Amino acid sequence: MPHQNRGNLFILSAPSGAGKSSLIKALLERQDKVRVSVSHTTRAPRPGENNGEHYHFVSVDEFKTLINQNDFFEWAQVFDNYYGTSKQAIEAQLAAGIDVFLDIDWQGARQVRELMPEVKTIFILPPSKQALEERLNSRGQDSQEVIASRMEQAKSECSHYNEFDYLLVNDDFATALNELEHIVVAARLELKKQQLSQHALIAELLK
Numbered sequence: 001m002p003h004q005n006r007g008n009l010f011i012l013s014a015p016s017g018a019g020k021s022s023l024i025k026a027l028l029e030r031q032d033k034v035r036v037s038v039s040h041t042t043r044a045p046r047p048g049e050n051n052g053e054h055y056h057f058v059s060v061d062e063f064k065t066l067i068n069q070n071d072f073f074e075w076a077q078v079f080d081n082y083y084g085t086s087k088q089a090i091e092a093q094l095a096a097g098i099d100v101f102l103d104i105d106w107q108g109a110r111q112v113r114e115l116m117p118e119v120k121t122i123f124i125l126p127p128s129k130q131a132l133e134e135r136l137n138s139r140g141q142d143s144q145e146v147i148a149s150r151m152e153q154a155k156s157e158c159s160h161y162n163e164f165d166y167l168l169v170n171d172d173f174a175t176a177l178n179e180l181e182h183i184v185v186a187a188r189l190e191l192k193k194q195q196l197s198q199h200a201l202i203a204e205l206l207k
């Protein structure tokens, strides 16, 4: 039976509204061996968000129970709500050769780096503050108060850009998507990923 390469784990972080979810959704339409981890959150669902698809929506008590049960790979408080990635969401997929994306903030990214130093981390910048605010407004799902608070928090999120491996500017969407796809494809081609799967070929060529 041929060796199954383990999938890669990616983190996509950015200020809210920079386009993480849109980029991941578009990438999933292009790459069939990529999945996104569905986080747990105590935030209320936005119109059109479905439980189990966009998030697992839970109460604060339920979230705290999951913390106490040690069910989270990482978790953080972001904008007055709790968000976390369950361990269950990741390991089986990676073992099956699927690349997994985590759409998480810088605090979660730090925790994952500690646990899995091989994680590949990508930070997305919006092309300007004005564009970011326009995107939050055009999404049409948050109140003006929430948008003002997210614009304020954007500075703090952006200040962590230099902790990441890759930096993308999501100005033209198609360009940013191509760049993201290149990172995913290049990671699969790393020598250390292929040494086992290409072992027979390499042995033959070195005879």
Ligand SMILES: Nc1ncnc2c1ncn2[C@@H]1O[C@H](COP(=O)(O)OP(=O)(O)OP(=O)(O)O)[C@@H](O)[C@H]1O
Pocket: 014, 015, 016, 017, 018, 019, 020, 021, 022, 023, 135, 136, 138, 139, 170, 171, 172, 173, 174
């Ligand atoms: N390159 C782009 N040009 C113009 N609009 C964009 C671009 N990328 C994303 N958008 C739009 O910006 C809005 C915010 O995008 P999205 O919801 O993907 O952001 P996000 O980073 O996932 O936000 P959050 O962290 O709050 O979940 C959406 O309405 C999306 O369609």
Ligand SMILES: Nc1nc2c(ncn2[C@@H]2O[C@H](COP(=O)(O)O)[C@@H](O)[C@H]2O)c(=O)[nH]1
Pocket: 013, 014, 015, 016, 020, 039, 040, 043, 074, 075, 076, 078, 083, 084, 085, 103, 104, 105, 106, 107, 108, 109
């Ligand atoms: N540390 C974590 N951060 C997460 C997780 N899931 C989402 N997030 C981040 O929260 C903000 C806000 O998201 P929104 O859906 O309310 O707009 C954003 O920066 C996400 O990346 C998680 O599991 N862990």
